[in-house]
Amino acid sequence: EGLIEFYDSFKDMFEFFCKNTTIHGTIRLVCSDSNRMKTAFWTLLLLASFGMLYWQFALMFSQYWAYPVVLTMSMHSEPKMFPAITICNLDPYRFELVSKHLVQLDRMAEESITFLYGVNTSASLFHMNEKNIRIKDLSSVGNLSTSSFKLSQNFSLLRMFDHNNMSGRRHSSVGFRLCNATGGNCFYKTYSSGMDAILEWYRFHYMNIMSQLPVIINISDHEEQIEDMVYSCQYDGEPCRPSDYVHFHHPVFGSCYTFNSKGTDSFWTATKPGIPYGLSLILRAEQKDHIPLLSTVAGVKVMIHNHNQTPFLEHEGFDIRPGIATTIGIQQDEVNRLGGNYGKCTTNGDDVNVKLLYNNSYTLQACLHSCFQHIMVRKCGCGYYYYPLPPGAEYCDYNKQPAWGHCFYQLYNRLRNHHLNCFDQCPKPCRESLYKVSAGTAKWPSTKSQDWVRQALRHQNGYNSTSNRKDIAKVTIFYKQLNYQSVNESPLLSENLLLSSMGSQWSLWFGSSVLSVVEMFELLIDTLVLSLLFCYQRFRSKKT
Numbered sequence: 001e002g003l004i005e006f007y008d009s010f011k012d013m014f015e016f017f018c019k020n021t022t023i024h025g026t027i028r029l030v031c032s033d034s035n036r037m038k039t040a041f042w043t044l045l046l047l048a049s050f051g052m053l054y055w056q057f058a059l060m061f062s063q064y065w066a067y068p069v070v071l072t073m074s075m076h077s078e079p080k081m082f083p084a085i086t087i088c089n090l091d092p093y094r095f096e097l098v099s100k101h102l103v104q105l106d107r108m109a110e111e112s113i114t115f116l117y118g119v120n121t122s123a124s125l126f127h128m129n130e131k132n133i134r135i136k137d138l139s140s141v142g143n144l145s146t147s148s149f150k151l152s153q154n155f156s157l158l159r160m161f162d163h164n165n166m167s168g169r170r171h172s173s174v175g176f177r178l179c180n181a182t183g184g185n186c187f188y189k190t191y192s193s194g195m196d197a198i199l200e201w202y203r204f205h206y207m208n209i210m211s212q213l214p215v216i217i218n219i220s221d222h223e224e225q226i227e228d229m230v231y232s233c234q235y236d237g238e239p240c241r242p243s244d245y246v247h248f249h250h251p252v253f254g255s256c257y258t259f260n261s262k263g264t265d266s267f268w269t270a271t272k273p274g275i276p277y278g279l280s281l282i283l284r285a286e287q288k289d290h291i292p293l294l295s296t297v298a299g300v301k302v303m304i305h306n307h308n309q310t311p312f313l314e315h316e317g318f319d320i321r322p323g324i325a326t327t328i329g330i331q332q333d334e335v336n337r338l339g340g341n342y343g344k345c346t347t348n349g350d351d352v353n354v355k356l357l358y359n360n361s362y363t364l365q366a367c368l369h370s371c372f373q374h375i376m377v378r379k380c381g382c383g384y385y386y387y388p389l390p391p392g393a394e395y396c397d398y399n400k401q402p403a404w405g406h407c408f409y410q411l412y413n414r415l416r417n418h419h420l421n422c423f424d425q426c427p428k429p430c431r432e433s434l435y436k437v438s439a440g441t442a443k444w445p446s447t448k449s450q451d452w453v454r455q456a457l458r459h460q461n462g463y464n465s466t467s468n469r470k471d472i473a474k475v476t477i478f479y480k481q482l483n484y485q486s487v488n489e490s491p492l493l494s495e496n497l498l499l500s501s502m503g504s505q506w507s508l509w510f511g512s513s514v515l516s517v518v519e520m521f522e523l524l525i526d527t528l529v530l531s532l533l534f535c536y537q538r539f540r541s542k543k544t
Contacts (some may be wrong), residue, residue: 013526021519024511025049049509056505058060058497067341068492077483082235082268083330083435084261085279085477086311088253088509090319092291101209102291104151109202109293112157116174116194149212152398155405160190176201181403189409201497202293203252204405207385210251214258214544217381218320231457231472232282233259233270235318244268252294253313262308262360264418270479275327278478282457285322285473298322300473304330308361314386315365320473325444329480333434338489345430357388367426372415375422380407397398444474484497 006012018026025046094102113119155176162171174197175190191197226245233240245259259279260268270277283300303317311317320326339345346352351363356362357370373387381394382404383389396404414420445453459471492502506512 002367007526007530009230009529012532013523013530017519021513021523022516023519025348029282053505053509054488056354057502060493060501060505064493064498066087067343069342069489070492072488072490074486075483076377076486079269079271079330080482080484081307082173082279083332083433084258084309084311086256086258086301086303086305086308086313087230087283087319087475088250088256089284089286090295090299090301091254091286092294092316093254094291095213098149098209098212100313101149101151101204101212105202105205105209106204106293108151108205111199112201116157116159116198117456126221146412146488147400149209149219149397150510151205152208152402154402155201155204157197157342158188159194159437160188162523174198176204177407178406179403180309185406187406199296206251206294210385210526220498229255229284230257231284232280234280235260236277250313250419256311256313257312258302260307265531267307270482273479273481275476275478278356278476280476283320283473283475284471285320300475302477304328304437304474304477306361306433309363309496310358310360310366312365312369318439320475321441322470323443324441325474326476327440328475328477329438330477331480332438332484333436334484334486335432335434336486336488337428337430339430339493342491344427346427347430351453357390360415361428362426363432364426368415368422371422371425372411372420375420376408376411379411380404384408438480445472 017076021027025042049308055362110120157174157176160175162173171192173190173192174194175188176197177186177188179186189197191200193379209390226242233244235244240259246261248256248258250256254337264343268279285299299322300320301313301317302320303311303313305311305316337343339347346362349356349367352362352367354367354371354374355364357373358366360366369387373383374390377383377390377393380396380401380403382401383393385395389395394400396408398404405513411420415422503514506517510516
């Protein structure tokens with residue numbers, strides 16, 4: 001009795017609660033007991049208030065468990081790191097080991113173009129007899145056996161016509177046929193543009209040829225010096241050093257150099273905005289392509305990216321036109337995502353189920369390429385040439401895997417249509433930097449200055465071209481301003497805001513506080529204890 005307050009009946013207990021509780025309106029149930037209409041009215045009113053309260057609670061919790069976010073934007077101004085810059089000369093070269101097959105492929109392409117359009121391109125497009133075509137000799141890496149590879153004649157380019165009933169015209173498309181391993185389930189890889197079809201057909205054969213090169217060859221060790229591509233390099237008014245760049249070779253975009261990236265010296269710090277404090281390059285942009293049908297673009301490929309990020313030039317970047325001075329102003333944006341229940345993102349890729357095939361930091365493109373390559377190796381039995389290989393795999397070769405093209409194009413269409421689970425397995429980074437670019441161009445060198453500019457390049461860099469501004473380009477990359485915009489995700493409904501909203505609703509409908517909730521729990525406990533006592537008394541009375 002010292003711990004629990006006993007009542008003679010449930011009615012006494014309820015009357016005591018209604019007269020002493022801090023919940024508004026309950027006392028009206030006791031004071032109006034002689035008037036049944038008022039008692040019924042206040043009873044219905046209290047029940048309706050309880051119903052509205054818990055309906056509002058349900059809405060709040062459903063919104064909270066949906067984990068919505070709100071974006072907050074803030075501006076910051078401080079010295080920051082200059083981004084990494086990758087440049088490529090759009091001029092892939094020929095290796096001696098596969099040069100014979102590339103010559104055969106050029107002849108096949110010439111025959112196909114003549115068959116489709118009746119144009120003889122041997123004089124203007126293919127110049128294999130020119131002496132300035134350099135073939136890379138890889139004999140220094142060891143004994144390389146002559147490949148038994150043979151170009152397949154089963155993928156000829158064809159023109160197909162379809163009749164349009166709406167306009168009454170016949171539309172043509174160009175493509176080549178792909179079949180599975182049994183020769184069935186065939187489909188045509190077609191394009192409405194004959195140029196796109198020829199380029200894709202050439203790349204398809206090119207990948208099979210390049211798969212003959214041993215993967216262990218470090219192509220970068222057999223590349224020309226940077227002076228053959230970059231005539232001048234300055235950052236913040238100071239000449240670039242050899243430790244400021246790293247080299248790699250891209251099978252389509254040719255010889256590439258990345259400035260201010262992982263593996264170089266300490267990263268460049270941008271302390272001032274403006275053109276004089278950026279990166280200035282004078283580049284060789286010759287149009288003497290070694291493999292002309294890999295790309296129809298002349299100039300230099302440029303991409304601005306983060307320091308430890310693999311540059312995916314086929315998806316990003318822009319082209320610099322020869323004979324033009326291009327100024328590129330950049331502005332940085334930072335995006336910070338919450339992750340967890342508020343969205344799918346990863347901090348560094350360690351929690352992603354896809355094993356990355358790139359040695360640099362995690363990016364969405366690196367994960368998607370790695371995911372696709374793993375599926376490609378598992379489904380098709382070989383790897384896509386433009387992506388790194390998993391351990392123990394080999395690149396596709398239609399002499400060994402005749403149906404790999406059929407398998408690849410179907411998988412790639414599924415990836416583009418989001419029917420593969422790669423987009424589900426590859427989340428966005430929780431923190432990433434994005435660069436917005438604006439560019440301006442002007443003719444360079446001008447008509448009056450081109451003579452002395454070319455003379456200066458000739459004496460200092462061995463520049464020996466006699467063309468009219470069509471083989472050099474100038475590019476300057478700089479911060480327009482050091483202000484950068486940060487976009488941060490924050491919970492729309494946090495725990496504190498949820499409790500505050502619940503308290504507001506409780507006060508709205510009952511005009512009470514947290515202590516009123518404790519009083520209700522006390523009433524429930526007293527009801528439970530009194531019920532047990534009554535049951536115990538009844539049990540003893542029956543036993544007696």
